[in-house]
Amino acid sequence: MIHKWPEFAALRVLHGEDYARRRGRVLADQTAVMTYLPAYAGDPDWLWRTLAAIVRGWSEHAALYRQVLAELDRVNVAAEGKKVTGISRIWTRYGMRARIDYGPAILPLCWEVILKFGDLWPQWKVITFLEMIAAVPKAESVEPVLTFMQEVAPIDFIEAATNTLRDLPAADVQPALAARMLAVEAAVRARGSLDPRSAELLRIWSRLRQEAADGPPRP
Amino acid sequence: MGLGSGVQRGQSERGPAAATRPNSTVEACMVEYHLHVDADRDGVVDDDRSHNDRWAWGPGSKGAIILCNNDDEDRSRRCDNEDAQINASPDPDDIAPLVIRRVAGHPPAPGSWRGFLEVSPEDAARVRVFESRSSGAAQVLGAGIGNPAEGGTAAVQSWPLPDLNFTEKELGVEAVMYAQGRFNGEVVIKLRIERGGSGTHEEQVRLRVAPWIAFNHLDPTTRVYVGEAVDNAEFRRDLAAQVAAAGLPPPEVAGPPHGTDRWLQDAMEIGFSSLPRTGPPAARHLPVVLRTANDRSEMGWGLIDRYPRERMLEPGFGWVEAMPPSKSGGSLDSFGNLECSPPFTHSRRGKEYKFGRLVYGEHPGGTARRNMQRDVVNFLDAQQVQEPFALNTGWLEVGHVDEVMSFVPMTNAPKKFKVALASPTEAVTILRRLKAARQGTAPLLRLTPPPPRPDRTPGEATPQDLYDNYYLRTVDDVLGDSSFMDVQTTVQGHIDGVKTKLMDELDLAETDFIPLPVLFMQTENYLFVAYTPGVVNMLVLTKPDKTARLVIPKPFGPEVDGVCQFERHIRTALGPPAETGVDLEFVDDFFTYHVNLGEIHCGTNSKREPPIDRWWWEQQV
Numbered sequence: 001m002i003h004k005w006p007e008f009a010a011l012r013v014l015h016g017e018d019y020a021r022r023r024g025r026v027l028a029d030q031t032a033v034m035t036y037l038p039a040y041a042g043d044p045d046w047l048w049r050t051l052a053a054i055v056r057g058w059s060e061h062a063a064l065y066r067q068v069l070a071e072l073d074r075v076n077v078a079a080e081g082k083k084v085t086g087i088s089r090i091w092t093r094y095g096m097r098a099r100i101d102y103g104p105a106i107l108p109l110c111w112e113v114i115l116k117f118g119d120l121w122p123q124w125k126v127i128t129f130l131e132m133i134a135a136v137p138k139a140e141s142v143e144p145v146l147t148f149m150q151e152v153a154p155i156d157f158i159e160a161a162t163n164t165l166r167d168l169p170a171a172d173v174q175p176a177l178a179a180r181m182l183a184v185e186a187a188v189r190a191r192g193s194l195d196p197r198s199a200e201l202l203r204i205w206s207r208l209r210q211e212a213a214d215g216p217p218r219p
Numbered sequence: 220m221g222l223g224s225g226v227q228r229g230q231s232e233r234g235p236a237a238a239t240r241p242n243s244t245v246e247a248c249m250v251e252y253h254l255h256v257d258a259d260r261d262g263v264v265d266d267d268r269s270h271n272d273r274w275a276w277g278p279g280s281k282g283a284i285i286l287c288n289n290d291d292e293d294r295s296r297r298c299d300n301e302d303a304q305i306n307a308s309p310d311p312d313d314i315a316p317l318v319i320r321r322v323a324g325h326p327p328a329p330g331s332w333r334g335f336l337e338v339s340p341e342d343a344a345r346v347r348v349f350e351s352r353s354s355g356a357a358q359v360l361g362a363g364i365g366n367p368a369e370g371g372t373a374a375v376q377s378w379p380l381p382d383l384n385f386t387e388k389e390l391g392v393e394a395v396m397y398a399q400g401r402f403n404g405e406v407v408i409k410l411r412i413e414r415g416g417s418g419t420h421e422e423q424v425r426l427r428v429a430p431w432i433a434f435n436h437l438d439p440t441t442r443v444y445v446g447e448a449v450d451n452a453e454f455r456r457d458l459a460a461q462v463a464a465a466g467l468p469p470p471e472v473a474g475p476p477h478g479t480d481r482w483l484q485d486a487m488e489i490g491f492s493s494l495p496r497t498g499p500p501a502a503r504h505l506p507v508v509l510r511t512a513n514d515r516s517e518m519g520w521g522l523i524d525r526y527p528r529e530r531m532l533e534p535g536f537g538w539v540e541a542m543p544p545s546k547s548g549g550s551l552d553s554f555g556n557l558e559c560s561p562p563f564t565h566s567r568r569g570k571e572y573k574f575g576r577l578v579y580g581e582h583p584g585g586t587a588r589r590n591m592q593r594d595v596v597n598f599l600d601a602q603q604v605q606e607p608f609a610l611n612t613g614w615l616e617v618g619h620v621d622e623v624m625s626f627v628p629m630t631n632a633p634k635k636f637k638v639a640l641a642s643p644t645e646a647v648t649i650l651r652r653l654k655a656a657r658q659g660t661a662p663l664l665r666l667t668p669p670p671p672r673p674d675r676t677p678g679e680a681t682p683q684d685l686y687d688n689y690y691l692r693t694v695d696d697v698l699g700d701s702s703f704m705d706v707q708t709t710v711q712g713h714i715d716g717v718k719t720k721l722m723d724e725l726d727l728a729e730t731d732f733i734p735l736p737v738l739f740m741q742t743e744n745y746l747f748v749a750y751t752p753g754v755v756n757m758l759v760l761t762k763p764d765k766t767a768r769l770v771i772p773k774p775f776g777p778e779v780d781g782v783c784q785f786e787r788h789i790r791t792a793l794g795p796p797a798e799t800g801v802d803l804e805f806v807d808d809f810f811t812y813h814v815n816l817g818e819i820h821c822g823t824n825s826k827r828e829p830p831i832d833r834w835w836w837e838q839q840v
Contacts (some may be wrong), residue, residue: 078676082481082815084553084555085550085616086515089550096744096746160547162545163548163587163592211593
């Protein structure tokens, strides 16, 4: 990718609020969006494609995204915790809404949250977006979820995405998993030691590989 | 297969393993060593070795058993099978015997002989073999402790016997895990004798880990548990009165910090495992609590999931988890979503379920997080004895089986139990009958909300706020709300599906069900939850004579002349106590549990007495 749009290219490395501010500036320049975004959207690199989809998502569904984020900001976590469902009621709510109401339009926001805020926001809130990804299972979500696990999530939060991967299309998940595992194993070999994050990733991912080899759970 | 001996002088060797012996060099002496276990399951090590390498289910069948030794005899706050020794007495009783005997009359083996006990790499992680069956005995074979890379010890697959100068050597065996995943519950331990350059002999024993078995409502209750939340003192007092009326000790109250998460049913499922032993039959059982897979504190509830290990694990009370506490689960991983039927025989399938069948809810087409975790289902399946099956509860907001059904002991029922089933149709029928009798203004949900607690958190709804969500308060209100009535029809359709599945899987007839009135409402999640308190979501207190006292959520149904018509119907439907053996009382859980989408069953738990007239190894699976 030839970076003709530095403002956009910076999104690749920015994180958290810095990222959010830059994304706002990108969106403000609609001429650049119209001019450059199609090229990024067709890039062979999944991250450029995903960032382009996020920007396009905000261009087309900003009201929905703001509404969802505002609703989640208003969730009374303590009150939910008193209920028999705990905070899982919120996950169910947004999973159902994603499936029935939002559809794929919600996915770019979900990808943005897990990639750029997945280690910054409360875990229950991040899980809400993982659950929406699971409820609208698309191949395009595979790399963002794997990257969330590999690069973003705190180590004790990596496994929260395990069931999300189970819900995504296995035909897309398995090759991506295999490739990521090879890369992690190669890095471990090069380092000569197994760090805790790699150990956790390999534990979870090899388990998912094994499940795929074993076939679907019994009916 | 397998025979560990060194025989010879031209004699033929007994047993099938002779074919495996590499050569038949004649020795100057005759020495045989063999493994002996309790394959006939009478608590005594057998002389007969003919079933050592086979394991069969069913009455009169053979095959040795080991226990997942997960109680805490020495009060170390960890399970006995998490360390590398036999713990304080009576821990030796939880250890199965494994005996190596030299055949009577044979001299000790020549000094050049070596003996080894061995397990496969897979089985090494599943068992511990100890040097004896006494307290303090050290582990010699099997699972490691912790992570070897972090200072732990590695598993041991082969243990060289110090010598062969014994006539009998008793070792002990415990399991460190139940059947699960690729582990079907069977482990194999080999005896290998190297005969000083004259060949090698092997023989092996096959042992099965005793499965974890859930209690069912026909098992007598021995202990009730309830959480101490900030607002449930009155409920706990009422519950204690009912528990006392059933002749039971006061409920065990899970105090802070655990009990502030009030959903004790969801934190754990209590069951047991059994090992053949001599002595009283009851001594063969080890009660074991299975904790939920949910990491509840990380998921907004609280710490009640830690209660089983931190408060219940003790001498004679084990603890197990099907998987490490997880953030990848959801509501259906709560154990209000796991029940067990009483024992029955499925006549059409010709199969007896001596310990009943496990029932859990699933959300077909729902995400993995909206279903019970794969590892948990796998764990339950792998125990084999209680053959789990799933009901569709995905249409429920909470998604738990206890929202729609409960197994009720009933002494005069053909199967000795019936299924109480939530029934919007029954509720609507009662309301329509009242309207036809010009009682349309009869009030329901007539309650007085308690005052707000002064210590409530900012933004926390007051009881009045919560009560206002239940705005249909007369018979006419309910019957006149067409969308609410549509909900009743929809929900009844789902419950009819549940009933059909129960009839099929538990071999039940129409008359085995007792429909009890519950009205449902739709939530903003497009799902459903009880509008009037879910009366089937009850605590069943079973007495040793199999009669029962039901602690039922007070339904606050339509009142005529001060009498709740739902309560009246429920008493009639359950029949006269003198005939059914079922007594009952209604307890108000409206502002403590119902408004929080749960009921009495969700907020309590019970320990029960395992049966002593049946044994899991006698069941055909």
